[in-house]
Amino acid sequence: MWISATALPGARWRKSSRSNTGNDAQCVELASVGIGAAVRDSKNADGPALVFPPSAFGSFLTGLKRV
Numbered sequence: 001m002w003i004s005a006t007a008l009p010g011a012r013w014r015k016s017s018r019s020n021t022g023n024d025a026q027c028v029e030l031a032s033v034g035i036g037a038a039v040r041d042s043k044n045a046d047g048p049a050l051v052f053p054p055s056a057f058g059s060f061l062t063g064l065k066r067v
Helices: 054-065
Strands: 002-004 030-031 036-041 048-052
Touching: 036 054, 048 054
Parallel strands: none
Antiparallel strands: 002 048, 030 036, 036 048
16 A cells, blocks of 8 residues: 555654665665555655555565565
8 A cells, every 4th residue: 555654653764774875875764654564765755655564564575585
């Protein structure tokens, strides 16, 4: 489910340790939210966040590891 990151008050975002560094960094941030886990682009902090229920987040991570 997509939701505005601003609609997740109190979310404590943390940057992925696999994110690039530098001026052209491609950074992903993750937050634990009441309904599961949320992912957003760190360069667009007020933009959309992709929210996963707990059962789907594991599948999402497994898919990312295959890339």
